Amino acid sequence: MLPVVVVHGGAGHIPKERSETSTTGVCSAVRAGYAVLQGGGSSMDAVVEAVTQLENNPSFNAGCGSVLNIKGEVEMDAMVMDGKTLASGAVSIVRNIANPIQLARLVMDKTSHVCLAGEGANQFARSMGVPEVPLESLITDYSRMRWKKNLVPGANPVECQMGKMGTVGAVAVDIEGNVASATSTGGILNKMEGRVGDTPVIGSGGYADNEIGAVSTTGHGEAIMKITLARLILFHMEQGQSVEAASDLGLAYMKSRVDGLGGVVTVDPHGHWAARFSSLQMSWAAAQKNTIHYGLYTGEHFTQSIVEPR
Numbered sequence: 001m002l003p004v005v006v007v008h009g010g011a012g013h014i015p016k017e018r019s020e021t022s023t024t025g026v027c028s029a030v031r032a033g034y035a036v037l038q039g040g041g042s043s044m045d046a047v048v049e050a051v052t053q054l055e056n057n058p059s060f061n062a063g064c065g066s067v068l069n070i071k072g073e074v075e076m077d078a079m080v081m082d083g084k085t086l087a088s089g090a091v092s093i094v095r096n097i098a099n100p101i102q103l104a105r106l107v108m109d110k111t112s113h114v115c116l117a118g119e120g121a122n123q124f125a126r127s128m129g130v131p132e133v134p135l136e137s138l139i140t141d142y143s144r145m146r147w148k149k150n151l152v153p154g155a156n157p158v159e160c161q162m163g164k165m166g167t168v169g170a171v172a173v174d175i176e177g178n179v180a181s182a183t184s185t186g187g188i189l190n191k192m193e194g195r196v197g198d199t200p201v202i203g204s205g206g207y208a209d210n211e212i213g214a215v216s217t218t219g220h221g222e223a224i225m226k227i228t229l230a231r232l233i234l235f236h237m238e239q240g241q242s243v244e245a246a247s248d249l250g251l252a253y254m255k256s257r258v259d260g261l262g263g264v265v266t267v268d269p270h271g272h273w274a275a276r277f278s279s280l281q282m283s284w285a286a287a288q289k290n291t292i293h294y295g296l297y298t299g300e301h302f303t304q305s306i307v308e309p310r
């Protein structure tokens with residue numbers, strides 16, 4: 001059963017013309033994460049590698065391709081968590097960084113803090129020699145078009161946000177049974193400047209504990225935070241629920257209690273995994289026993305051998 005890595009490319013409604021690139025993107029990210037695990041790498045190394053690939057892919061709302069805030073700028077959130085020690089690192093409202101997930105990992109590895117935000121996070125990046133990139137390099141024509149569309153009077157960015165979310169995340173278990181979680185996002189469309197979503201909040205955007213499992217979430221951040229979705233799912237697993245049932249229970253509670261939609265990828269330390277969502281779609285992929293599993297719509301589950309190129 002071990003190792004295993006599962007990634008998501010965001011819950012929501014993925015426009016038809018982007019469904020192919022989303023699927024290709026999650027499949028290649030999961031391959032990259034799995035290669036790390038097969039090479040004896042840790043689950044932390046694997047989730048950071050998979051999420052880095054997704055951040056670099058303009059089809060997703062993270063890194064390059066992030067949605068824009070109300071001012072037309074990019075402010076990103078990311079977090080990592082290591083199930084062995086419960087060490088975690090996060091950045092919030094960070095600007096001009098190509099790979100916020102790697103900066104979150106540096107917060108975990110190089111500081112005594114869990115989360116750095118805003119200019120402080122950028123200052124830390126500079127002190128670590130992480131290059132700053134021009135804002136324009138993180139903005140795609142698509143994200144600018146969606147930003148403009150939602151500036152018109154009467155537009156409902158939250159509703160539209162359910163149209164395409166695209167946050168990215170990964171969970172993994174390495175051959176030693178260590179679990180890890182990583183999540184990265186540009187947040188929600190036309191958000192207020194300074195808005196902090198669920199992604200950098202431990203227990204909401206993700207969680208990892210070797211004694212239970214690991215979760216990475218996506219969906220409407222305000223709803224996810226209200227019910228601490230990642231930790232809630234792990235609570236259900238502690239109570240004896242399977243990865244799948246616990247994920248569904250967490251998502252159903254978010255829908256009934258705060259009318260929120262979203263999606264998750266979940267693993268337990270034995271290598272059981274689930275990719276579940278209450279939104280219309282979520283692009284996801286998993287790699288285990290030299291097989292890639294992937295899907296986009298509810299109930300969809302395709303497989304291919306790891307040796308077949310996609």
Ligand SMILES: NC(=O)C[C@H](N)C(=O)O
Pocket residue numbers: 010011061164165166167185186187188197198199217218219220221222224
């Ligand atoms: N696309 C997403 O999943 C959005 C993210 N959860 C946020 O609210 O910041």
